[in-house]
Amino acid sequence: MVVIDMVWPDQSNHHGTLFGGAALSMLDRLAFIVGSKALRGSVVTASVSDLNFAAPAPAGHLVECSAEVLRQGRRSVTVGTRLVAEDLLSGKRTDCLSGEFVMVRQADGAEPSPVNVVIPTAKAPDPYPSKPPVFTDTGKASAMVAEIVFPGHANHRGLLHGGPAMEWMAKAGFAAATRRVRRAIVMASSEKLDFKAPAHVGDVVEVTATVIATGRRSIHVHVDMWAESPSTGERRHCTTGTLVFVAVA
Numbered sequence: 001m002v003v004i005d006m007v008w009p010d011q012s013n014h015h016g017t018l019f020g021g022a023a024l025s026m027l028d029r030l031a032f033i034v035g036s037k038a039l040r041g042s043v044v045t046a047s048v049s050d051l052n053f054a055a056p057a058p059a060g061h062l063v064e065c066s067a068e069v070l071r072q073g074r075r076s077v078t079v080g081t082r083l084v085a086e087d088l089l090s091g092k093r094t095d096c097l098s099g100e101f102v103m104v105r106q107a108d109g110a111e112p113s114p115v116n117v118v119i120p121t122a123k124a125p126d127p128y129p130s131k132p133p134v135f136t137d138t139g140k141a142s143a144m145v146a147e148i149v150f151p152g153h154a155n156h157r158g159l160l161h162g163g164p165a166m167e168w169m170a171k172a173g174f175a176a177a178t179r180r181v182r183r184a185i186v187m188a189s190s191e192k193l194d195f196k197a198p199a200h201v202g203d204v205v206e207v208t209a210t211v212i213a214t215g216r217r218s219i220h221v222h223v224d225m226w227a228e229s230p231s232t233g234e235r236r237h238c239t240t241g242t243l244v245f246v247a248v249a
Contacts, residue, residue, distance in 0.1 A: 001066065001067050001146070002066045002144065003065055003066075003144050004064050004065070004143050004145060004171075004172070004175050005026055005065065005171075006060075006061075006171065007058065007061050007062075007063055007085070012059040015056070017056035018059070018096075023097050024051075024097075026063065027083055027097065028045055028048075030067045030146065031081055033230075034068070035101070036103075036230030037204075037228075038069050038072060039076075039077055039103070040105075040231060040232070041106060041230070041231055042105065042106050042230070043077075043106070043230075044103065046102040048099055048102075049099065050100050051097070051099040053097050054094075054096055054097065054098070055085070055094045056096065057085035057094075057096045058085065061085045061088070062086045062175055062178075063083055063085050064083070064084045064086055065082070067080065070100065076105070077105075078101070079101045080098075080100050081099055081100070081101060083096045084096060089183070089184070140210050141176050141177070141180035141210070141211040142176050143175035143176040143179065143208075144208050144209070145168050145171050145175075145206070146204060146207075147204075148205070151201055153201075158201045159198040160199040160200070160205070165199070165205070166190075166193070168205065168225070169209070169239065170187060170243065172207045172223060173209045173245065174187070174245065176211050176221050177211060177221050180214060181214065181219060183247040183248075184249040185245045187244070187245055187246075191220075191242040191244060192241050195238065195239050196236075196237055196238060196239065196240070197238045199227035199238050200227070202230070204227070204229075204230055205226070205227050205238070206227075206228065207225045208224050208226075209221050209223045210222050210223075218245070219245045220242055221244075221245065222240075224237070225239040225240070226238060
């Protein structure tokens with residue numbers, strides 16, 4: 001699974017680079033999502049190992065987090081993770097952090113769903129090469145954001161507010177559009193947003209953004225938001241829409 005995020009100033013130290021704790025939080029969140037999908041239940045972080053801080057991630061850069069199941073037991077799963085910083089204007093990518101997270105499913109009597117397990121060996125190639133999955137198979141610039149719906153994101157009925165949903169869609173759209181033109185851009189408009197189904201507290205929300213058209217200065221991005229229950233695997237298509245971004249430099 002590969003998702004993106006941004007490095008904001010409030011996540012940065014006095015050197016203007018991402019705090020190590022913030023980077024670990026991003027990877028832990030993705031490890032939780034991948035672990036929940038693999039074990040189909042509520043998981044917690046049991047341990048973190050083999051951490052390697054290779055380079056800093058400057059404020060304003062995009063960070064791309066990748067995660068994959070390396071080993072799986074009956075109630076535990078080892079997730080290999082990597083964080084790569086990407087300069088959105090130049091496209092330059094830098095490996096920043098890698099590590100392994102062991103996630104454990106709370107005992108509830110349910111059997112985990114089977115997944116494909118990768119067992120690394122000493123001679124195995126790096127499962128997380130620094131190759132940007134910037135474009136789809138059809139050559140379109142894309143990006144994906146994954147978030148967990150917490151109580152602070154929800155209303156009194158435990159359903160995701162439209163505001164956070166639109167924020168996540170805008171983030172994914174911004175990354176995809178900037179990857180396409182490699183210029184400074186701003187959002188100009190939202191042509192249409194259709195809210196089809198709710199996302200509940202505890203759900204994992206996945207937003208995919210794909211560039212569908214470009215003009216001299218404008219970029220049109222199609223976005224889809226899905227919600228998935230970590231415990232059951234039930235998926236709901238929550239929102240779809242088109243965002244328009246404009247290059248300003």
